[in-house]
Amino acid sequence: MKAIIVYSGKGGVGKTTTTANIARLLAQKGHKVFIIDADINTPSMNTEFDSEHPQKNIWVHSSGNMFDKFIYLEKSMVRQYLEQAKKKLQQINPDFVLIDTPPSVTNVHIELLSRVKVSYVLFVTQPTKLSSQDVMRTMDFFHERCGKVKCGIVENMCYDTDERLYPIKLVAQIPMQDKMNTDSLLTNAEAEFQKIVDEIIVSESVVLEEYSTKNGYDESFDITDMYRAGSRRHYVAHELKYDNGTEKTLNLPAPKFLSVRTWDKVRKYINDYDEMGFHYDARVQNCDTVRVGRTVNHFNGDENAYFMVINSPNTEIHLITGEIGICSLLTGQKGHFELPRVSYQTSKGNVVLFPDEIMPVDMELLQQQINEGYIMLSDGRYLPPKETVLQCYNAFGTRVGLFDNWEKIYDEWLK
Ligand SMILES: Nc1ncnc2c1ncn2[C@@H]1O[C@H](COP(=O)(O)OP(=O)(O)O)[C@@H](O)[C@H]1O
Numbered sequence: 001m002k003a004i005i006v007y008s009g010k011g012g013v014g015k016t017t018t019t020a021n022i023a024r025l026l027a028q029k030g031h032k033v034f035i036i037d038a039d040i041n042t043p044s045m046n047t048e049f050d051s052e053h054p055q056k057n058i059w060v061h062s063s064g065n066m067f068d069k070f071i072y073l074e075k076s077m078v079r080q081y082l083e084q085a086k087k088k089l090q091q092i093n094p095d096f097v098l099i100d101t102p103p104s105v106t107n108v109h110i111e112l113l114s115r116v117k118v119s120y121v122l123f124v125t126q127p128t129k130l131s132s133q134d135v136m137r138t139m140d141f142f143h144e145r146c147g148k149v150k151c152g153i154v155e156n157m158c159y160d161t162d163e164r165l166y167p168i169k170l171v172a173q174i175p176m177q178d179k180m181n182t183d184s185l186l187t188n189a190e191a192e193f194q195k196i197v198d199e200i201i202v203s204e205s206v207v208l209e210e211y212s213t214k215n216g217y218d219e220s221f222d223i224t225d226m227y228r229a230g231s232r233r234h235y236v237a238h239e240l241k242y243d244n245g246t247e248k249t250l251n252l253p254a255p256k257f258l259s260v261r262t263w264d265k266v267r268k269y270i271n272d273y274d275e276m277g278f279h280y281d282a283r284v285q286n287c288d289t290v291r292v293g294r295t296v297n298h299f300n301g302d303e304n305a306y307f308m309v310i311n312s313p314n315t316e317i318h319l320i321t322g323e324i325g326i327c328s329l330l331t332g333q334k335g336h337f338e339l340p341r342v343s344y345q346t347s348k349g350n351v352v353l354f355p356d357e358i359m360p361v362d363m364e365l366l367q368q369q370i371n372e373g374y375i376m377l378s379d380g381r382y383l384p385p386k387e388t389v390l391q392c393y394n395a396f397g398t399r400v401g402l403f404d405n406w407e408k409i410y411d412e413w414l415k
């Protein structure tokens with residue numbers, strides 16, 4: 001299956017018309033096509049196809065076919081709408097998914113791109129300076145969100161066939177029709193539309209399973225794909241400091257849309273490519289998916305959360321088992337989780353902890369623990385009574401670390 005996003009920075013350049021015509025051409029050739037009208041609030045795919053299954057090999061998910069009046073879908077409705085589309089997608093199992101989008105970069109694009117894996121982004125533009133400028137500006141957005149995705153440009157409403165320069169491939173030039181009458185556009189410009197079809201047909205396939213989503217987390221991100229992405233790889237250096245004084249830099253690709261399930265892939269990736277000279281850290285390998293999942297879920301929608309330290313060999317700053325602090329999940333792109341680790345600020349400096357070093361704490365539990373005698377330190381951390389430290393240590397078994405000299409540290413803090 002190939003998934004194609006049809007996009008433009010400006011409205012009215014011909015996205016919908018182009019999408020519909022590519023769909024027709026693909027359907028004629030016997031391919032099953034599913035169109036998602038992601039221009040949810042101002043749909044127009046329904047003017048091209050006025051029902052869910054208008055002709056052989058074409059299926060359409062358009063809010064224009066669902067609602068008569070002007071609609072404004074709130075964020076949660078947008079999600080529902082896209083989830084619905086995904087359900088249909090699973091049922092239809094098409095050869096091509098064509099996604100017609102609203103202009104500019106909106107919330108819908110972000111929601112969309114966190115759900116689908118894309119084979120190709122087709123920019124539609126009119127051959128004017130203004131439209132092509134938009135292409136440049138928005139391309140970065142797609143590259144960031146979709147990694148190595150292939151992109152191409154279609155010039156629509158052309159009066160000539162001059163070659164204009166773009167930073168990406170110019171795939172086709174569709175001529176301007178008289179009086180904006182596009183009824184015969186496909187027949188008049190079939191060769192140009194065919195060029196688009198030829199281009200997207202060879203784009204990379206995506207697998208249907210990658211479209212399944214749980215808990216709103218994106219499941220489509222494939223870190224091994226990132227590796228192959230070569231030129232578009234972004235690495236983030238993670239500085240690690242150990243108690244014994246050693247330091248290490250962990251270079252990991254910046255994972256976007258990291259989900260609980262992809263955590264396994266992260267580990268696999270780290271193992272697989274070690275021989276090739278990538279650094280890895282045993283802690284990352286040892287984190288278990290359940291714990292990572294719990295961490296990520298706990299932080300869903302939160303910028304900050306309380307956590308309890310259950311182990312802290314990564315940090316130079318002494319932390320004691322059972323200590324409670326407020327931390328933020330390290331995030332990549334806004335709203336998307338990077339490798340789930342937390343950043344914890346203390347008056348002595350910043351601490352970064354891996355999921356197997358922390359335990360999310362809910363506010364009620366925290367309150368209870370404060371009632372039970374937790375001591376608040378001047379930098380906002382909560383120190384549990386000594387017996388709680390030991391209880392905690394005993395409760396978490398081998399995964400928990402406690403400094404040999406912890407009591408000494410503890411006493412120093414209290415001063
Ligand atoms: N090549 C073309 N020549 C003339 N009119 C066109 C052409 N392509 C699209 N149109 C017309 O331009 C208008 C906007 O096209 P549309 O596909 O709805 O744009 P978008 O989806 O980008 O907003 C429509 O009325 C459509 O019929």
Ligand SMILES: [Mg+2]
Nearest residue numbers: 015016039044
């Ligand atoms: Mg449109």
